[in-house]
Amino acid sequence: MEAQNDKKTNRTEISELGEFGIIDRLTKNFELRHASSLKGVGDDCAVIATGKGKAMLISTDLLIEGIHFDLSYHPLKHLGYKAVVASISDLYAMNARPSQITVSIAVSNRFSAEALDELYDGIWHACDYYEVDLIGGDTSASEKGLLISVTAIGEASQKQIVYRNGAKAGDQIIVSGDLGAAYLGLQLLEREKQIFLENPEVQPDLEQETYILRRQLKPEARKEIIDILGELKIKPHSMIDVSDGLSSDILQICTASGMGCRLQESGIPIAKETFERAVKFQIPPLTAALSGGEDYEILFTLSAQDTEKIIKNPLFSVIGEITAQKEGYNLISNSGQVHQLIAQGWNHLNPS
Amino acid sequence: MEAQNDKKTNRTEISELGEFGIIDRLTKNFELRHASSLKGVGDDCAVIATGKGKAMLISTDLLIEGIHFDLSYHPLKHLGYKAVVASISDLYAMNARPSQITVSIAVSNRFSAEALDELYDGIWHACDYYEVDLIGGDTSASEKGLLISVTAIGEASQKQIVYRNGAKAGDQIIVSGDLGAAYLGLQLLEREKQIFLENPEVQPDLEQETYILRRQLKPEARKEIIDILGELKIKPHSMIDVSDGLSSDILQICTASGMGCRLQESGIPIAKETFERAVKFQIPPLTAALSGGEDYEILFTLSAQDTEKIIKNPLFSVIGEITAQKEGYNLISNSGQVHQLIAQGWNHLNPS
Numbered sequence: 001m002e003a004q005n006d007k008k009t010n011r012t013e014i015s016e017l018g019e020f021g022i023i024d025r026l027t028k029n030f031e032l033r034h035a036s037s038l039k040g041v042g043d044d045c046a047v048i049a050t051g052k053g054k055a056m057l058i059s060t061d062l063l064i065e066g067i068h069f070d071l072s073y074h075p076l077k078h079l080g081y082k083a084v085v086a087s088i089s090d091l092y093a094m095n096a097r098p099s100q101i102t103v104s105i106a107v108s109n110r111f112s113a114e115a116l117d118e119l120y121d122g123i124w125h126a127c128d129y130y131e132v133d134l135i136g137g138d139t140s141a142s143e144k145g146l147l148i149s150v151t152a153i154g155e156a157s158q159k160q161i162v163y164r165n166g167a168k169a170g171d172q173i174i175v176s177g178d179l180g181a182a183y184l185g186l187q188l189l190e191r192e193k194q195i196f197l198e199n200p201e202v203q204p205d206l207e208q209e210t211y212i213l214r215r216q217l218k219p220e221a222r223k224e225i226i227d228i229l230g231e232l233k234i235k236p237h238s239m240i241d242v243s244d245g246l247s248s249d250i251l252q253i254c255t256a257s258g259m260g261c262r263l264q265e266s267g268i269p270i271a272k273e274t275f276e277r278a279v280k281f282q283i284p285p286l287t288a289a290l291s292g293g294e295d296y297e298i299l300f301t302l303s304a305q306d307t308e309k310i311i312k313n314p315l316f317s318v319i320g321e322i323t324a325q326k327e328g329y330n331l332i333s334n335s336g337q338v339h340q341l342i343a344q345g346w347n348h349l350n351p352s
Numbered sequence: 353m354e355a356q357n358d359k360k361t362n363r364t365e366i367s368e369l370g371e372f373g374i375i376d377r378l379t380k381n382f383e384l385r386h387a388s389s390l391k392g393v394g395d396d397c398a399v400i401a402t403g404k405g406k407a408m409l410i411s412t413d414l415l416i417e418g419i420h421f422d423l424s425y426h427p428l429k430h431l432g433y434k435a436v437v438a439s440i441s442d443l444y445a446m447n448a449r450p451s452q453i454t455v456s457i458a459v460s461n462r463f464s465a466e467a468l469d470e471l472y473d474g475i476w477h478a479c480d481y482y483e484v485d486l487i488g489g490d491t492s493a494s495e496k497g498l499l500i501s502v503t504a505i506g507e508a509s510q511k512q513i514v515y516r517n518g519a520k521a522g523d524q525i526i527v528s529g530d531l532g533a534a535y536l537g538l539q540l541l542e543r544e545k546q547i548f549l550e551n552p553e554v555q556p557d558l559e560q561e562t563y564i565l566r567r568q569l570k571p572e573a574r575k576e577i578i579d580i581l582g583e584l585k586i587k588p589h590s591m592i593d594v595s596d597g598l599s600s601d602i603l604q605i606c607t608a609s610g611m612g613c614r615l616q617e618s619g620i621p622i623a624k625e626t627f628e629r630a631v632k633f634q635i636p637p638l639t640a641a642l643s644g645g646e647d648y649e650i651l652f653t654l655s656a657q658d659t660e661k662i663i664k665n666p667l668f669s670v671i672g673e674i675t676a677q678k679e680g681y682n683l684i685s686n687s688g689q690v691h692q693l694i695a696q697g698w699n700h701l702n703p704s
Contacts, residue, residue: 010466011465012465014463014464019492022465025465025468025469026469029472033485034451034483034485036451037452037485040486040487041487041489046487048408048505054402056400058410058488058503059488060456061490062456062458064494064495064499067458067493100398100400104412104413106414107366109367112363112365112366113366113377120379124382127382131386133385133392134382135392135398136398137393137412138413138414139371139374141416142419143418143419143497149414149501153410
């Protein structure tokens with residue numbers, strides 16, 4: 001009658017392995033036996049063949065109170081919206097469109113039905129804007145807090161799907177929008193929470209910072225990119241969304257593709273408001289952009305020729321180049337120094 | 353900076369609404385906009401058309417420590433197996449086969465990597481036996497305990513899929529296997545836990561009760577039924593799996609179909625071991641069968657003609673008949689008394 005996990009001998013902490021290490025360890029013995037399982041663990045989505053050159057893409061995300069969100073500053077309506085965005089972003093990140101989601105929640109008795117109405121109002125608005133159908137889910141009690149699990153589903157032609165593992169030497173590395181804003185938004189909210197806890201009389205003046213707050217509390221997914229690429233008849237060689245941080249995510253592309261990279265600091269897009277807030281917090285803006293995460297921008301690699309076609313669109317920035325693997329993972333700073341890139345993005349197995 | 357759920361005005365407790373009530377309330381404003389969304393919330397699985405008369409079925413289940421399982425007596429390996437079984441059972445319950453699953457877990461730092469190896473060993477064995485591929489998931493920290501979310505996916509021809517809502521007056525109600533065993537297994541484990549907590553020296557003698565323990569700790573899904581029906585060229589009018597308890601699940605079929613039912617106590621299958629343990633615990637065996645849940649048997653309704661074909665197979669029992677809705681939901685006891693059926697199965701929003 002003893003819990004299996006109480007064995008004290010030969011104990012390996014999950015935090016020693018990290019999120020990707022534990023996934024590799026747990027899934028390494030699993031084989032794909034169905035021909036329809038085109039892609040298993042290891043990309044933004046799993047991919048299942050559905051016949052006639054079509055495929056279904058599926059991605060699932062967990063959001064857990066106290067780990068991924070803090071309800072003392074995250075309105076439930078925005079949280080519902082964000083949960084959908086975080087999940088469907090994985091489909092856009094494979095050049096596909098989401099069409100359905102399932103939402104499962106577990107809630108403690110701290111939550112009223114009215115609180116859940118707010119959460120589902122946000123989910124409704126995201127479904128409306130991104131044109132996805134809520135088709136199922138599960139509802140349960142929890143012993144503590146709120147948990148949200150969203151599975152996003154969409155169909156695409158197999159030819160159209162872009163994986164992480166197709167980057168080629170000489171590819172230009174492109175990112176949409178700008179980076180680091182969601183991270184600075186989180187830092188600002190955490191600071192305001194501390195001020196409030198110490199002195200509830202102080203009214204925060206956050207009007208100058210609506211951009212970074214919005215990027216944290218109610219982000220959007222880049223649903224327009226699949227159309228832009230389609231109109232230009234461009235298919236990226238590799239693609240991922242920036243959810244864990246630029247460093248971590250470009251390293252995912254490089255390791256999956258067996259390639260290296262050379263990023264240019266000068267190319268990395270940072271919004272004015274993000275930059276200014278970083279300076280006020282004495283955080284190097286580049287660090288926020290590299291390690292911030294939760295931006296839900298799209299990162300992809302293109303031939304030089306295709307890069308020419310797309311780069312007129314101000315949505316995109318060229319931030320570097322794919323190299324041979326032996327050249328490593330490098331960032332060239334504005335002063336010309338070469339830094340080695342390390343994945344120091346979000347790691348929700350090591351919440352700090 | 354105040355949590356939305358702290359509003360004390362106009363607060364409705366989730367427990368007042370129940371699991372099905374809260375799902376109805378939260379999802380009532382959602383519309384299906386994609387023609388491919390054949391079935392949304394309200395059956396064992398969601399169903400998405402994939403072209404050429406085919407469809408993808410998707411079902412998702414949450415299992416939460418302290419709500420759905422107790423690791424003081426549930427070995428992690430069996431738990432992993434059961435999590436897969438509970439999820440894929442929903443596909444068999446629509447006359448479809450599962451082919452893929454995704455597994456997301458959230459774990460506190462109480463769990464070692466070796467503990468998760470055990471969990472995934474059980475998942476592996478279930479994938480092997482049921483021939484499903486693990487194709488994805490998410491891994492996260494949790495503040496407390498273990499959470500497992502399994503999404504099961506399978507493809508079927510649209511014509512073959514059986515929903516809850518097709519029961520017709522005069523249909524015979526059939527159930528596979530036997531009922532109530534998983535519930536008695538749970539009661540036995542809970543009693544042994546209490547004995548152990550009061551006196552750790554007492555060694556339990558559970559050898560006579562392996563059947564009910566296995567039904568609770570390592571249940572199986574009824575993968576053979578789709579083949580049996582296929583060989584006999586029988587398509588049930590309605591179908592569901594017995595996960596919440598026979599009463600609750602037959603009421604799901606009746607309400608979805610706009611029908612009533614008349615169950616016969618004499619027809620309800622209860623294993624000898626289940627019966628004997630129920631008597632020892634002074635629980636009416638019929639109550640365990642009606643309200644137990646977690647049996648993962650398949651409940652379906654057939655025309656009288658098709659019932660003739662299938663009933664030679666000892667796997668199946670005829671337990672009653674579908675009636676007009678106005679006749680209500682009734683159980684005829686062995687003494688001839690008429691009882692009204694109420695859903696008193698598991699309700700994980702009201703853990704007792």
